Structure formats: structure tokens, C-alpha cells
Amino acid sequence: MPEQSLDLPQGTLDLLILRTLVPGPNHGWAISERIHQVSSKVLQVQQGSLYPALHRLERRGWIKASWGVSENNRRAKYYELSKSGRKQLEAEQGQWKKLVAAVAQILETA
Amino acid sequence: MLSDILIRLRALIRRNAVESELDEEIRFHFDRQVEKFVRSGLPSEEAHRQACLIFGGAEQIKQRCRDARGVRFIEALARDLRFGVRMLRKAPGFTAVAVLTLALGIGATATIFAAAYDFLLRPLPFSHSDRLVMVKRYDPRLLQSGWTDPPSFKYWREKNHVFEDLGAWSEITNYYNLTGAEGPERVSAKQVSSTFFQLLGVQLILGRTFSSAEDQPGGSHVAVISHSLWESRYGGSPGVVGKTIILNGESYTVIGVLPAGFRFSTTAEDVWTPLGELLNGGPYGYFLNAIGWLKPGVTLAQAQADMDAITAPWARQFPDSWNADQKVAVESLRDRYARQLRPALLALLVAAGLVLLIACANLAHLLLARAASRQKEIALRRALGASRGRIIGQMLLESALLAFLGGLGGLLIAFVSLRALYAVLPAGWQPITRGSIDAPVLAFTLAIMLLTVFVIGMAPAWSATGYDLIECLKECRRSSLANMSKRSLRGALIAGEIALAAMLLTGAALVLESFVRLSAVNLGFDSDSVLTVNLARNNWAGTDAFYNDVLERIAALPRVQAVGAINIRPLSGADWGQDIIIEGRPPRPSGDLIWASHRQVSPGYFRAMRIPLIDGRSFAPADENKDVAVISETMARRYWPGENPVGKRFGVNCARAKCRWNSIIGVVGDVKELGVTSEPVVAMYFLETTRGMTLVVRAAQAPTNLIADVRDCIHSVDPAQPIGDVRTMDGIVSESIAPQRLTMLIAGLFAALALLLAMVGLYGVIAYSVAQRNREFGVRMALGAAKSDILHMVVAQGFRLALAGMIVGMAGALALTRALASLLFGVKPADPLTFGAVALLLVGVALLACYIPARRASKIDPMVALRYE
Numbered sequence: 001m002p003e004q005s006l007d008l009p010q011g012t013l014d015l016l017i018l019r020t021l022v023p024g025p026n027h028g029w030a031i032s033e034r035i036h037q038v039s040s041k042v043l044q045v046q047q048g049s050l051y052p053a054l055h056r057l058e059r060r061g062w063i064k065a066s067w068g069v070s071e072n073n074r075r076a077k078y079y080e081l082s083k084s085g086r087k088q089l090e091a092e093q094g095q096w097k098k099l100v101a102a103v104a105q106i107l108e109t110a
Numbered sequence: 111m112l113s114d115i116l117i118r119l120r121a122l123i124r125r126n127a128v129e130s131e132l133d134e135e136i137r138f139h140f141d142r143q144v145e146k147f148v149r150s151g152l153p154s155e156e157a158h159r160q161a162c163l164i165f166g167g168a169e170q171i172k173q174r175c176r177d178a179r180g181v182r183f184i185e186a187l188a189r190d191l192r193f194g195v196r197m198l199r200k201a202p203g204f205t206a207v208a209v210l211t212l213a214l215g216i217g218a219t220a221t222i223f224a225a226a227y228d229f230l231l232r233p234l235p236f237s238h239s240d241r242l243v244m245v246k247r248y249d250p251r252l253l254q255s256g257w258t259d260p261p262s263f264k265y266w267r268e269k270n271h272v273f274e275d276l277g278a279w280s281e282i283t284n285y286y287n288l289t290g291a292e293g294p295e296r297v298s299a300k301q302v303s304s305t306f307f308q309l310l311g312v313q314l315i316l317g318r319t320f321s322s323a324e325d326q327p328g329g330s331h332v333a334v335i336s337h338s339l340w341e342s343r344y345g346g347s348p349g350v351v352g353k354t355i356i357l358n359g360e361s362y363t364v365i366g367v368l369p370a371g372f373r374f375s376t377t378a379e380d381v382w383t384p385l386g387e388l389l390n391g392g393p394y395g396y397f398l399n400a401i402g403w404l405k406p407g408v409t410l411a412q413a414q415a416d417m418d419a420i421t422a423p424w425a426r427q428f429p430d431s432w433n434a435d436q437k438v439a440v441e442s443l444r445d446r447y448a449r450q451l452r453p454a455l456l457a458l459l460v461a462a463g464l465v466l467l468i469a470c471a472n473l474a475h476l477l478l479a480r481a482a483s484r485q486k487e488i489a490l491r492r493a494l495g496a497s498r499g500r501i502i503g504q505m506l507l508e509s510a511l512l513a514f515l516g517g518l519g520g521l522l523i524a525f526v527s528l529r530a531l532y533a534v535l536p537a538g539w540q541p542i543t544r545g546s547i548d549a550p551v552l553a554f555t556l557a558i559m560l561l562t563v564f565v566i567g568m569a570p571a572w573s574a575t576g577y578d579l580i581e582c583l584k585e586c587r588r589s590s591l592a593n594m595s596k597r598s599l600r601g602a603l604i605a606g607e608i609a610l611a612a613m614l615l616t617g618a619a620l621v622l623e624s625f626v627r628l629s630a631v632n633l634g635f636d637s638d639s640v641l642t643v644n645l646a647r648n649n650w651a652g653t654d655a656f657y658n659d660v661l662e663r664i665a666a667l668p669r670v671q672a673v674g675a676i677n678i679r680p681l682s683g684a685d686w687g688q689d690i691i692i693e694g695r696p697p698r699p700s701g702d703l704i705w706a707s708h709r710q711v712s713p714g715y716f717r718a719m720r721i722p723l724i725d726g727r728s729f730a731p732a733d734e735n736k737d738v739a740v741i742s743e744t745m746a747r748r749y750w751p752g753e754n755p756v757g758k759r760f761g762v763n764c765a766r767a768k769c770r771w772n773s774i775i776g777v778v779g780d781v782k783e784l785g786v787t788s789e790p791v792v793a794m795y796f797l798e799t800t801r802g803m804t805l806v807v808r809a810a811q812a813p814t815n816l817i818a819d820v821r822d823c824i825h826s827v828d829p830a831q832p833i834g835d836v837r838t839m840d841g842i843v844s845e846s847i848a849p850q851r852l853t854m855l856i857a858g859l860f861a862a863l864a865l866l867l868a869m870v871g872l873y874g875v876i877a878y879s880v881a882q883r884n885r886e887f888g889v890r891m892a893l894g895a896a897k898s899d900i901l902h903m904v905v906a907q908g909f910r911l912a913l914a915g916m917i918v919g920m921a922g923a924l925a926l927t928r929a930l931a932s933l934l935f936g937v938k939p940a941d942p943l944t945f946g947a948v949a950l951l952l953v954g955v956a957l958l959a960c961y962i963p964a965r966r967a968s969k970i971d972p973m974v975a976l977r978y979e
Contacts, residue, residue, distance in 0.1 A: 028135060029142040047139060047164075048171045051132075055178035061113035070138070072145075077135045 013045065013053050015096060018081060018089040021063060025080035027070060028054060054079060062088050121179040132175055136168055187507075194508040204480065205512070208473050212516025212562065214863060215469030217523025219462040219558055222856075224528050224551045226455040228541040229448040231550075235373070235543050237311025238403070242443040243413060245276065245400040249436045249705075256439075257281055257396040260389050262424070266400065266438075269420045272413040273402040277306040279374075280385060281399050282684060285646045285802065286357040287832050288381070292343050296646075296832035297380035299333075299357070303389060307334070307382075309403045310374070316340075317351040317366030320384045330386025333362040337370040339380045357381065358648040376447070376540050401443065413440040447542045453932045454853040461617065461860045464610050466558065468864050470565040471607045472871040475600045477509065477570040479878050488575065502571040509567025517559040521547060524555070534852060536845045573599065604868075604875045605915035608952065611861075611868035612919025613926055615948045618854075618861035620927055620934055623944060625854040627936035628847055634781035634790060635680065636720035637839035641813035642679055643820055644834030646802040653799040654734075656827060661712055663823040664807055669816065672808040674715030677708075679804040680783045681846045685791065692749055693759040693771065706745060707783065707791040708762075710798035716740075716778055718808045726756035726776030729797045739772040742793040746777045760794075772796070786847055787935060806839070813838050853933065865952075868915075869959040876908045877963040887967055888975025897968040904967045908960030916952050920945060 020026070020034050031054075032045045057063045062085030070076040081089070121128050140161055147157035165171070176182065198205040233239050245266060246256035258266075267276040280301040288295045304320035312319070315337070323329050333355065344350045354361045362383065372378070385398075404413055417438040425436065448455075481488075488501060525547050532544060545551070645660075647653050657675055664673045678684050687707040713729040715721075724743055739760075746755045755777060761769035772794075780790035809816050817836055824831055844851075880887075887900055927939040937944065 027138070029139045032139075046166075047136075048166060048174060051136065051139075051171055052174040052178040055175045059114050059117045059179065074138060074141075075134065076138050077131065 012096070013049055014057060015089070015092045016043070016045075017050075017053060017057060017079075018062065018085055018092070021079060021081040021085075022089070025066075025068070025078040027068075027076040027078050029076075031079070057085070061085070118179065118181050121176075121181045122184060128179075132172055136171060140165060140168070190504045190507045191511070193504065194511045197508060198511060201480075204476065205515075208476060208512050209515045209519055211469045211472055211867065212513060212566075213519025213523055214867075215466035216517050216520025216555060216558060216562070217527065218520075218860060218863070219459075219466045220520055220524035220547070220551060220555045221527045221531065222455070222458045222462040223554050224524060224545065224547060225531060225541075226459050227550055227554075228543065228545050229451055229455055230444070232541070232543050232545055234443060234447075235371075236443075239443065241404040241406070241408075242309065243402045243404060243410065244441045244443055244446060245402050245417065246439045246441060247396070247436060248439055256399065258398050258400055259396050260391040260398060263398050263400050264389070265424055266417070266420070269424075270402075270416055272405060272408045272416045274405050275305050275309060275403055277309040277401045277403075278303040278385065278389065278398045279306055279401070280388070280397055282397060283375075283379065285644070285834050286381065287359075287646065287648050287830075288343075289356045289359075289830075294830060294832055295343065296834055297339065297357075298377075299381040299383060300374070300379045301383050301385045301388065303385050306401070309401055312372060313369060314366040315369050316348060317364070319366055324384040324386065325389050327387035327390060330384045331360065331362045332365045332384065333357070334366040334368060334382040335364055336368050336378060336380050336382075337372065338378070340367045357383075358646075373542060376542060377537055402440070410440055410442065414438075451539070451849055453930075454849060457617070457621075457930055457933055458853065458856055458860070461614055461857055464614050465860050465864050465867070466562070467565075468607045468610050468867045468871075470562055471603045471610075472867050472874075473512070473566040474569050475603045475871060475875060477566060478573065478600055478603075479874075481505070481570040481573065492575070498575045501575050505571035505575075506563060506567040509571075510563045513559045513562045513566070516562070517555055521552075521555055524551070531852070536848045538845065539848055569599065569603075600875050600878075601911050604871050605911050605918070607868040607871050608912055608915025608956070609919035609922060611864040612916050612948060612952055613923045614857075614864040615861045615951065616920070616923035616945060617927055617930055618857040619944045619948050620930060620937055620939065620941060621854050621857045623937045623941070624933065624935040625847075625850050628786055628850055631782070631786045633680065633786065633843065634721060634779050635839075637843045639809045639811060639813050640719065640839035641805075641807040641809060641816055641820065641836065642839055642842065643805040643807070643824075643836050644802070645805065645824070645831065646834060647831075648801075650801055653801060653803075656831075657712065657799045657803055659827045660805070660824055661714065663826060664805065664820055665714070667816065667819050667823065669810045670807055671810055672714050672718040673805065674718035675712040675799070675803040675805050676715050677710040677798075677800050677803055678783075679806065679842075680719075680781050681785065681842050682804075683784075685784065687791075688763050690794070691761045691764050691769070693761065704749065705792070706741075707793045709793055709795045710800050710803075711795050712799070712803075713797065715795075715806065718806045719781075720808075721781060722779040724777045724779060725754065726774070728776055728778070729795075733775070733797045736797075737770060737772045738775045738797070740776045740778055740795040741774055742790065742795075743777055743780045744790050745792045745794065746774075748792065762794075786843075850933075850935075865955060869955050872908055872912060872956060873959040873962065875911070876904060876960050877966075879907070880904060880963045880967040883967075884970060884975045887970045888972040891970065891972040892976065900970075901964045901968040904964035905957065905960045908964070909956065912952065912956035912960070916949060916956075919952075920949065923948075 016035050017031060020031050020038075026034070028047075028050055032047070032050050035043050035045050054063070054065075058065050058079070062082055063079045064082050065077055065079055067075055068078040143161040143164060144154075144157045147160050148154055152160065176185075234242070236242060244256075245258075247258040247262060248256065263276070263278050267273075270276070284299045284301070286297050286299050288297045302320070304322050304325045307314075307319035314334070317334070319334060320332065324332055335350070335355075340346060340350060344353075350364050350367065353364045355364055356362075368382075388395075388397075402413070404410075417440055421436075421438045491501060492498070528547070532540065647656060661673050661675060664670055678686060685707055687705050690704050690706050692704070711729070713731055713733075716723065716728050725746070726740075729738075729740065741755060749755070749760075750758060755774045757773065759771045759773050761771050763770065778795070781793065782788055783791045783793070805820070807813065807816060807820060820836075821833060824833060887895075890900065891897075923945070924940055931939055
């Protein structure tokens with residue numbers, strides 16, 4: 001049974017995907033599983049969002065796709081962070097932190 | 111950026127590979143999900159079910175991935191295109207009719223545009239051609255005006271403030287006898303000022319152009335030759351510069367060779383020589399054309415104002431040569447080539463546009479009918495989620511396909527008909543630069559194609575999608591009420607078509623009538639069975655003896671009825687005249703000259719041309735060297751009104767030289783020397799010969815059969831005499847009205863096309879409505895309506911449309927034909943007879959177009975019709 005989980009806020013999926021790919025190339029299934037686990041099973045990426053996002057990121061040149069063999073010996077499409085993707089991640093991370101801090105500040109003081 | 115384009119391109123080109131990769135990727139994810147559930151303890155079937163639940167529709171995910179590839183628009187377009195092609199191929203008859211209709215409309219418009227572009231817009235083949243103008247001197251007394259005399263030209267050149275420089279060329283094209291080691295050859299030559307070639311910006315391929323020293327007396331024996339003469343006669347040898355050539359027995363030094371294809375007149379000259387001392391001639395010799403190169407930024411109006419300002423003191427200074435009512439006009443150089451044809455070209459362009467409009471209206475209503483029959487398909491697609499915009503787009507794409515095919519066909523038609531047009535046009539009427547179906551024409555065609563798409567596609571697309579979806583799905587049947595409004599839209603389209611056709615027909619009928627009248631104009635001579643031969647002697651000596659001898663020998667030929675000679679034959683485009691005074695009249699105020707065209711003829715000329723003798727007698731051989739003259743009827747009427755001029759005397763050229771008094775021995779009929787539409791000239795004929803004469807030979811029949819004999823006669827007198835243009839007078843007359851004939855033919859063709867299209871449209875609408883109303887007719891007949899009742903009903907329906915269209919069209923024609931006035935001859939723009947005839951023709955043809963479907967309607971078997979639904 002799927003666990004109780006939160007929907008992702010708009011626009012954060014790209015950031016999460018890019019961040020998940022920092023350790024190394026991975027395929028779509030692993031990306032979604034990793035986001036699920038690292039977020040302590042709070043965030044659940046829907047396939048219907050994940051794959052269009054991967055294809056979009058690939059088109060923008062932030063990730064590169066190649067076919068490899070998965071841990072269970074099947075052909076799988078692996079995505080890898082590109083140089084420009086790394087830069088994009090840094091920029092988005094910085095913005096995200098600023099946004100979170102600002103929202104937190106408003107929530108606490110206002 | 112690059113990765114973006116590459117991925118999009120790959121998605122388009124290797125669509126299947128990309129799709130199967132996507133399949134595999136999604137499949138992999140799904141399988142891992144199932145695995146995970148199995149690992150967590152679910153039975154395999156339940157795991158599969160759960161994974162499916164989480165996944166939702168795999169197809170939707172894939173669709174979103176495809177969207178993420180960013181090629182959805184192109185893919186949709188490609189799909190619509192495939193669909194459109196399939197729809198058109200499913201209805202080959204409809205497609206063929208539609209494409210042919212559009213091709214005719216677009217082809218007609220593109221052809222006329224291409225011709226109009228060549229004549230009116232294509233840059234002249236000279237540098238800064240937009241700044242080249244003609245400076246003309248207009249004298250109301252001179253019929254062929256525009257020419258100026260050397261003193262005026264020099265004065266303009268010196269005093270103006272608006273031109274970089276002025277150049278001049280002599281209107282008369284000389285025909286020289288070019289002799290030498292290469293053999294004798296007859297060449298055409300023009301005399302120009304030294305500035306002429308510099309003004310045109312011509313870059314010679316060899317040598318130089320004339321220098322200002324060569325404008326002076328004694329400097330004129332140099333020549334620039336054309337590229338074609340250089341190649342044909344001198345083998346393209348660079349040694350030709352500095353070579354001496356013999357023109358009419360005088361030697362000239364070749365100083366330059368013009369580039370290939372250089373033309374200043376529509377027929378290219380072979381040799382160019384400087385005007386030399388002619389440029390220093392006195393007043394009264396009006397033979398120069400002036401060309402000016404405007405300073406940068408100077409407009410035509412400014413140039414005109416400056417010329418007006420400097421002309422006024424000049425006229426005061428030389429009252430003899432400048433009459434008070436003389437004017438200088440600055441005109442664009444393009445007018446030299448296109449002026450006479452401009453109104454016809456513009457009218458034909460409008461006519462072609464009307465044909466295209468009619469073709470579009472026809473197609474729009476065909477598409478409307480098709481859209482009506484596709485209503486169910488469209489309703490279904492909308493019910494399945496297609497937006498209105500998407501369906502309109504798709505239907506417009508189908509129209510675009512038709513327009514594209516029609517445009518291609520039209521270009522093909524234009525390509526062929528433009529060639530045919532230029533092939534039919536006589537040499538003298540060709541445009542100075544002739545393009546083909548090139549960039550401007552293609553751009554124009556593309557523009558009218560796009561316009562066509564909207565004109566033919568928007569109405570059907572709009573009407574096919576604008577209705578209540580549910581209503582239509584429920585009862586979208588062939589006889590639905592929704593068709594009523596569409597039927598009236600189609601009716602309006604057809605009435606509009608008929609109106610346009612009526613306008614075109616009226617215009618064409620007026621042009622046709624003008625041409626008929628033009629052809630029937632009495633030119634003052636009988637052109638039938640007359641051969642003309644152009645001859646030019648090398649020099650003045652012995653011309654009398656030569657021509658008399660030649661004429662005598664030709665007269666002795668069998669099958670020759672009469673023969674004569676004249677210095678300037680009618681319809682040659684040239685004129686030469688002198689001022690005269692009339693004996694016994696008080697001197698006219700200074701500067702108020704009487705101008706008469708000077709014609710030098712042989713005794714047999716009037717008889718050979720069948721110019722009637724009105725009074726007195728014609729020349730006899732005994733009149734040679736006597737001061738006698740024959741005058742034209744107009745001259746007699748104008749200067750001896752109410753008197754018999756025979757026996758009276760007039761003096762020629764008395765202002766400048768010792769007066770030569772001539773007795774009038776006869777009066778002959780007027781001749782329209784300058785063209786069918788011009789007034790006859792005031793002409794005085796003298797029994798003289800000159801260097802260049804045109805022989806006119808009246809044959810018993812078939813004048814061209816005489817050519818060899820006439821040639822032999824000439825060569826028996828002088829074997830070295832080159833023979834110039836040999837033409838029939840009929841051919842000359844016919845060529846003089848060639849543009850009018852061509853305009854008439856094209857306008858007639860367009861009108862016929864418009865009539866055909868409009869009638870096909872009318873027929874189509876009536877036939878379609880008959881097919882729609884089959885059941886209604888069946889009911890009517892079952893209830894007792896006679897066949898003739900049905901026939902009347904259907905014909906009346908069509909006739910109402912035709913009548914409405916005709917009335918609107920006639921009103922439109924009344925307004926439009928006024929603009930045709932300059933093209934008409936002898937007929938008024940609102941000629942009631944023409945309008946009546948067009949109305950009758952339209953009514954007749956419209957009745958026929960309605961009768962055929964009406965007959966079919968009246969033959970319906972009520973039983974079959976009622977069972978059909």
C-alpha cells in the first residue's frame with residue numbers, strides 16, 4: 001500500500017531530480033525511490049510527473065541520458081547530471097534556500 | 111541550446127525509435143514497481159493490479175513525455191496534413207475541379223502581374239535609374255511633341271539647378287550602310303551627346319565613351335558599337351578599338367564596345383555616334399530628346415518647378431522659337447517604355463484579380479457544401495475533445511493544401527502564358543527588361559495564395575464548427591434546418607460571383623467594341639496589298655536618279671498596280687516639319703508659327719497608297735524642280751477656310767532663310783500619320799527625294815510575293831544598295847494597334863473565364879439544392895405538383911440569384927468602367943447598348959445553368975424520393 005505522502009510544490013521537482021543525480025547517474029525508478037526514501041517517505045513523485053520532467057530536463061541540456069544495465073540486469077535509461085545542470089542546481093538551491101527562509105520569517109513574525 | 115534542437119530533431123525524424131525507447135523506459139519502471147510490491151509480500155497478481163492503480167494511464171504519461179519533447183505543434187501539423195491529403199485524395203473529382211479553378215485564377219493574376227512588373231516596376235537596366243528623367247518640350251501646335259532644339263537643350267544644361275547633368279539623343283534612328291572587308295551590312299545607329307552614356311552609368315567592356323571634345327564640330331567621327339555587332343562582325347576581337355569603320359562611305363574610329371544586352375530602346379541599336387555639330391545647331395530643329403540625372407534627393411516636382419522657372423526668361427529672350435504656350439515637362443524615364451501600356455496593364459490586373467475572386471467564391475461554396483456533408487464527422491471530433499480552433503485550423507489547412515496546389519498550377523500557367531504573351535507582342539512593344547517568374551512574381555503569388563486560403567477556407571470552417579454540438583449529434587441530418595442559413599450564404603456567394611462576372615463582361619465588351627471601332631478607323635490610305643521597302647542611300651548625290659530608276663523598274667513589274675516613295679511613311683512614329691507662312695496674310699504675332707509636316711514624295715505615291723485627291727491635281731513628272739506643293743485636307747481647311755487653296759502660295763522656313771514660295775496644285779485626303787487614335791497631321795507634300803525613302807508598292811494580290819522581284823529591281827540599279835525593313839502596310843497598321851488587340855484578347859479571355867466560373871458556380875448551387883430538396887419535391891409531386899411547376903420553381907430560384915447579382919454587377923460596372931475611359935475609343939464608358947447586351951448574355955447563360963438541374967428535379971420519381979430518406 002502506498003504510504004501517506006505529500007504532493008510536491010510546483011517547480012520543486014526539477015530541483016529534486018537534479019539534486020538526486022549529484023552522487024551519480026541513475027534511472028527513473030531509482031530517482032523516484034530515492035526521493036521517497038530520503039524524504040522519509042513524505043514525498044512521492046508520480047510517474048506522470050517524473051518522466052515528462054526528465055525529458056524536459058534532458059531537452060534543456062541539464063541532464064544527459066544513456067542506456068545502461070540496471071542492478072537486476074535489465075536495460076534501463078540512465079540520467080546523468082551535465083555541467084550546465086550542475087550550475088543550474090547550484091542556482092536553484094540558492095534560490096530555494098532564500099525562498100524557504102523568507103517564507104519562514106513571514107510565518108513566524110507576521 | 112544545441113541539445114534542445116538535436117533532441118527535437120531526433121523526436122521528429124526518428125520518431126519510432128524515440129517512441130520505443132519511451133515504451134521501454136515506462137515498462138522498466140512499471141516492472142520495478144511490481145517487483146517492489148511482490149517483495150513486500152503481495153501475490154503477483156495483486157502486485158500487478160496495485161502497480162496499475164498507481165500508474166494510472168501509461169498512455170497519458172507517454173503523451174506528457176511527448177509534449178515535453180516540444181514538437182507537439184509540428185506533429186499535430188503533420189498529422190493534419192496527412193489527414194488533409196487523405197481527404198483530398200478521397201474526393202479526386204472535387205480536388206481536380208478546385209485546383210484547376212484556383213490555378214486559372216492565380217495563373218491569370220500572376221501572368222498579368224509579371225507583365226505589369228516588367229513594364230511598370232522592374233528597375234530599368236541603368237545605374238540609378240530611379241533618378242533618370244526625360245526633359246520634354248511640349249508645343250500644342252506640334253502633334254508629336256517632346257522634342258527639343260539644340261539651343262534650348264544647351265540652355266537647360268547650363269541654367270538648371272536640379273540635375274547632375276543632362277544628356278541628349280536624337281530621336282531618329284539612322285540606318286547606315288556599314289562597309290569594309292567584312293562585307294556590306296545595314297546597321298541601325300543613334301546619335302547621342304557625350305554625356306549620354308555617363309548618365310546611364312554604362313560600363314563599357316572595351317575602350318571608352320564619348321568625350322566632351324567629341325560634342326564639338328569635327329569631333330564626331332568616332333563610334334561606340336554594340337556587343338552583338340562586335341561579336342558577329344568583328345569576332346569579339348579586342349583589336350576593334352581604334353579600328354576604322356566605314357559608315358555610308360565616311361570613316362569612323364571605333365572607340366568602345368558596349369556591354370552585352372545593353373538596350374536603350376526596345377529594339378537595340380548597333381552603332382552609336384556623337385551628335386557632334388548637330389548639338390551646335392540653331393533653333394527650329396526639333397530632333398533632340400533630353401535625359402536628365404536628378405541630383406540626390408530632388409523630386410520630379412522640384413525638377414519641374416526649376417525647369418518652369420528657367421524657361422520663362424528663355425521664352426522672352428527667344429520669342430521666335432519659344433511660343434508663350436510652350437512648356438517643359440519633366441517625366442520619369444520609365445514613361446518612355448511603359449506610358450502607353452500602363453492603363454491597359456492596370457485594368458487587366460484588376461480584371462485578373464476579379465477572375466481570382468470569382469474562382470475563390472466558387473471554391474468557397476464548394477467547400478461550404480463539403481463542410482455541410484462532413485458535419486457529422488466534425489461534430490464527432492468535437493465531442494471527442496477537439497477544440498473549435500483546432501478544427502478550424504485543420505479545415506484551413508485543407509484549404510491551404512488546395513491553394514498550394516492551385517498556386518503551383520497557377521505558376522505553371524503564368525510561366526507558359528507570359529512566354530506566349532511576349533511572343534505575341536511585336537518587337538516594338540516589348541518591355542526594356544524582361545524578367546520571368548522570379549522573386550517578385552513568386553512573392554506576389556505566395557501572397558495571393560495565402561489570401562486565397564483565408565477567402566476560401568474561413569467561411570466553411572467557421573460555419574461548419576459554429577453550431578450546437580448536442581443538437582447536431584441528435585439530428586444532424588441532410589435536411590436539417592441548420593442548412594438554411596448556409597444556403598443563403600451560398601446564394602450570396604453566387605450572386606456576388608455573378609456581379610463580378612457582370613462587371614468583367616461589361617469592361618471586356620467595352621474594350622472589344624473600342625477595338626472594333628479602332629480597326630474600322632479610316633487612316634486615310636488603303637493598307638491592303640501594299641508592300642513597303644525601306645531604303646537609305648549613302649549620300650545625297652544622285653538620289654533623284656536612283657529612286658526614279660528604281661520606281662520605274664518596279665512599276666514595270668507584272669502584278670504591280672502602282673508604286674511610289676515617301677521620306678517618312680505613315681505610322682513610322684517619326685515626323686519632320688517646318689514652319690510656314692501664307693502669302694497675302696498679315697504677319698502673325700512673333701513666335702506664333704504655323705507648323706506643317708514636310709513630306710517628300712514621288713509622283714505615284716498618292717495613287718499607290720490610294721490617298722484620294724480632293725481638289726486640283728496630283729504631281730506629274732514634269733513638276734520636278736518646280737516650286738509646287740500638294741497639301742492635306744486639314745491644312746487646306748485650317749489655313750484657307752472657305753477658299754479654294756489651289757493656286758495659292760505659301761512660304762517655307764521664311765524666318766531663317768530666304769523664303770521659298772510654293773504654289774498649291776492640289777489637295778489630298780488626310781492621313782493619320784501618327785497613329786489610329788491621333789489627329790491627322792497638317793501635311794505639305796513636295797515632289798522631292800532624299801537619302802532615305804520608303805517605297806510603297808501596291809500589288810494586284812499577295813504583296814509579299816513581290817519581295818524578290820522588288821529586290822532584283824533595286825539591285826539592278828545599284829547592286830551594293832542595302833535593303834532595310836520590308837513589310838506589308840497591313841502588318842504595320844496591325845502592329846500599331848497591337849497593344850489594344852492584346853488588351854482586348856486578354857480582357858475577353860478573362861471575361862469568358864469569369865462567365866464560365868460564375869455559371870459553373872450557379873449550376874453547382876442549384877444542383878446541390880435540388881439534391882437536398884429531393885424529398886420535398888417528391889412530396890410536392892405526390893400532392894399533385896406538375897413537373898413544370900417543379901421546373902419553374904427551381905429555375906426561378908436560380909434566376910433570382912442571377913438577377914440580384916446582375917443588378918449589383920451592372921451598378922458596379924457603371925462605377926468601374928469610368929476608370930477605363932483612357933482605354934476606350936469611340937464608345938462611352940456607360941454605353942447603354944453594351945450594358946444591355948451583357949445583361950442579355952448573362953440572363954441567357956444563367957437560365958441555361960439553372961435549367962439543367964431544374965430538369966433533373968422535375969424528373970424525380972416521387973416514390974423513389976420518398977423512400978430514400
